[in-house]
Amino acid sequence: MEPNIGEKPHFGGHLLIILSEPYTDNHRERILEKVSKGFFSWDVNRVGCDLTCLKDVFNSDSSSEQTEGFLIQYSTEALAVEVLLNPKVNILKRCIKNVLSSVTAHKHIIHAGYTFTESGSWILQDGVFSFQDFTDAFNDHGVQQVLTKIPESSVHVHCIAEGDWSEKNIAGITACVYLNPPEIMSSFPDCHDLLEYLKPFLISQPLEEIMKASDVVGNIRFSRPTLYIFPGGDGNCALFGIRGFNILIDGGFERKPSFWEFVRHIDTLDAMMVTRLNQTNLNGITSLIKRKQKEQIFPNIRYVFCNIMDEPQLSSGEFPKVKEDLLISVFDEIYELLNNLNKLNLKPHPCYRENGTCPLTLYHKMGHGTLDMHVLHPLKHTKGVKEFFEQWSSKKDSFTDTSHGEIPVPLSDLASICVLLVWRPANSKDSVTRILVTGNTPQTQIFEGLDKMQNLKILHNVDCSQTVLQKTVVDKSKHTKNVEKPVAKAPSKPNVSSSFAQQKKIAQKTHVAIGKKDGINMSKAMPEKSPICTDKVSAKKNTESKKLDTKFNGKTLEGKGDTLEKTGRPFNKVEIARRSDKC
Numbered sequence: 001m002e003p004n005i006g007e008k009p010h011f012g013g014h015l016l017i018i019l020s021e022p023y024t025d026n027h028r029e030r031i032l033e034k035v036s037k038g039f040f041s042w043d044v045n046r047v048g049c050d051l052t053c054l055k056d057v058f059n060s061d062s063s064s065e066q067t068e069g070f071l072i073q074y075s076t077e078a079l080a081v082e083v084l085l086n087p088k089v090n091i092l093k094r095c096i097k098n099v100l101s102s103v104t105a106h107k108h109i110i111h112a113g114y115t116f117t118e119s120g121s122w123i124l125q126d127g128v129f130s131f132q133d134f135t136d137a138f139n140d141h142g143v144q145q146v147l148t149k150i151p152e153s154s155v156h157v158h159c160i161a162e163g164d165w166s167e168k169n170i171a172g173i174t175a176c177v178y179l180n181p182p183e184i185m186s187s188f189p190d191c192h193d194l195l196e197y198l199k200p201f202l203i204s205q206p207l208e209e210i211m212k213a214s215d216v217v218g219n220i221r222f223s224r225p226t227l228y229i230f231p232g233g234d235g236n237c238a239l240f241g242i243r244g245f246n247i248l249i250d251g252g253f254e255r256k257p258s259f260w261e262f263v264r265h266i267d268t269l270d271a272m273m274v275t276r277l278n279q280t281n282l283n284g285i286t287s288l289i290k291r292k293q294k295e296q297i298f299p300n301i302r303y304v305f306c307n308i309m310d311e312p313q314l315s316s317g318e319f320p321k322v323k324e325d326l327l328i329s330v331f332d333e334i335y336e337l338l339n340n341l342n343k344l345n346l347k348p349h350p351c352y353r354e355n356g357t358c359p360l361t362l363y364h365k366m367g368h369g370t371l372d373m374h375v376l377h378p379l380k381h382t383k384g385v386k387e388f389f390e391q392w393s394s395k396k397d398s399f400t401d402t403s404h405g406e407i408p409v410p411l412s413d414l415a416s417i418c419v420l421l422v423w424r425p426a427n428s429k430d431s432v433t434r435i436l437v438t439g440n441t442p443q444t445q446i447f448e449g450l451d452k453m454q455n456l457k458i459l460h461n462v463d464c465s466q467t468v469l470q471k472t473v474v475d476k477s478k479h480t481k482n483v484e485k486p487v488a489k490a491p492s493k494p495n496v497s498s499s500f501a502q503q504k505k506i507a508q509k510t511h512v513a514i515g516k517k518d519g520i521n522m523s524k525a526m527p528e529k530s531p532i533c534t535d536k537v538s539a540k541k542n543t544e545s546k547k548l549d550t551k552f553n554g555k556t557l558e559g560k561g562d563t564l565e566k567t568g569r570p571f572n573k574v575e576i577a578r579r580s581d582k583c
Contacts, residue, residue: 012078013047013106016099019071020113020123020326021086022204023255030325031112031202032195038110038158039191040183047106049078051190058197069125071201080104085201086113089127089234093137096129100143105152111159116279117329120163126233127253128279131164138173147176156181160327207290210256213297214264220246225423225433230258234280239263240435242423245363245371247271249437251284259284266299271362273351273419274306275439278412282333286340293340306348307378307415308338309389331392351417352380357453359422369425374456376449377418377441384414413440418449422458428466432458 017035022028044050057074069091072083080102082095099107114123121128134157137143147153155177159165170179222241230237232252237259239248248269251257263269274285291297341348352375359372378385388411416439423433438446450459458464 012049012080012104013042013108014080014099014102014104015082015108016095016110017081017083018087018092018109018111018113018122019083019085019198019202022202023206025204027325028199028202028204032198034112034158034326035110035198036188036191036195037183038108038112039188040185041156041158041178041181042108042188043106043184050188051079051081051194053079054081054190055193058193071198083198086125088125089129092122092124092129093133096134096137097140097143100138100155101140101146103146103150105150105154107153107155109155109157109159111157114326114328115160115162117162117327117331118279120160120165121279122159123328125254126231128234131169135173138177147174151176154178160324162327207287208294211260211264211287211291213295216265217267217298218265219267222246227435228259228262230262232258232284235284236275236281236439237284238437240421242363242369242371244365244368245270247273247362247421249273250275250281250439251286251288253280253283255283255287257284257287260288263288263299264297268298268300268302271303271305272301273417273437274304274308274348275418275437276412276416277306277308277330277334278410278440279328279330281440282330282337286333286337289337289340289344293343301344301346304341304346304348305351305417307350307352307385307417308334308348309392334392350380351375351419353377353449353452357456362421367426369423372422372424374420374422374453375417376420376453377445378415382414384411387411388415409442410440413442414445416440418446420453424466428470430465432464432466432469434458434464 017038019031019035022031042050053076054072054074057072069084069087070082071085072081074081082099084092084095087095096109099109111122115121116123116128119128119130121130153176157165157170157177157179159180161167161180165179167179170177220241222243225242226240228239228241230239230252231254232250233254235253236250237248237252237257238250239246239259239262241247246266246269248259248263248271250273251259257263272285275281292301338348354375357374359374361370362373363371391411417437418439418441419437421433421435421437425432436446441449453459457469461468
């Protein structure tokens, strides 16, 4: 039987280091400097160990066999060490939970990498790790059980104190967690060996290296409407194409866009849409525009849809950049994006929903089809859009709106673009393609936009084509006609047989002379203009009543050869003479 955790003497430490891939050589030095400073609060006497035991790891090649994202995974009875290089969000969340739930006296977390200025969130490979994510991991039931039984344990977190990562918020979690605690030593034994081991892995990669141009470039001839969805991490990324037109929608979170290996072989992007301007959606698009601004490479970009302010003061560079090299400002990224677009002679086209439902035609070709774009959100003069640009102009660090309910909604979401793309092929038998691009638009705003499109016929059928739409219109008109008949004024049911007999009798007695040839009178029965209840007469009797009777010398000629054709061909003299002899 294992002894209770609370009865065991606790010692040792658990070290977790999170590194970012540096953009430049200068950033690599700043990352290593932060790793070094992170050890200055490590109490060797209290923990009972240092990094001397890692020398065997440094001198071996076992790190090449580690899982993706891990540089070092080392564990003994007294010390556990994990070093992550540009990890994914789910990997870091799992590692943070493992550190907090470890049965050690001290937990040490060092983040040496890029951070967003507005929120303080750590920038990872496919997303961000926020202070709220750390709080959720700390409040996990399993973690709380371990921490309760080890009251003397301590947790040190070393990172850039920015946004939500503040001493006030850390103190609100528990007394055993410290943010950037004071240094207790000026140097750490064997820290130099660790830094020398990490240097070869921290390779600075400029955009020219991670986004290489292609020598094979051409156009994709889509045989049918096609939607490519690329891994976007916390963001989104997709490309929709038809034969003759394509549009890139957002660029995802990663610095090296996931769409690049596909798009770099395309000659032209006919359109590009940025649905929102926030920390989850800018990296991919800004990397593409930066890369094109540095060097003239494919693909060419013809049109950009983005709700961005293009006022002169925003593109003049008057907003100073942050002093910390490892801090990434969304504002700086937006302004740089606007400047680069201007250098490429690309003016962002705003997308707002107008009062009507008239779409914007993106592509049209006779005999091929039409691609329309219906904008569902946002409305230009709404409160959320105004507040978004007001906070942007005033250089505030937060786009969070707390006035729209108990749950804060980011203003960038209230200004997010939501559109409906509709491809109508020229062939009436081909299906109509409908794609709803939501961006980060709140659900209530999406439903409101769709409600404005309720008269759009293409939204009324699951299987939609021009043939189905035409059939639906015909069926609807018939149904409407039957419904519109007043029930109170409906006449009583007439006697069908007597009405038809009376109609036929009147038609036989009423004749009008239509011509005279060789002394022979030709006459045609003309129905009297009396009211007839045609909707109560069967289809067969209606057909019989429409037959044309021809009288010749007092005899009625009925039959296939004697009936006048619909083409109205008149009898010639020979035919009349032959009919006269037979009579």
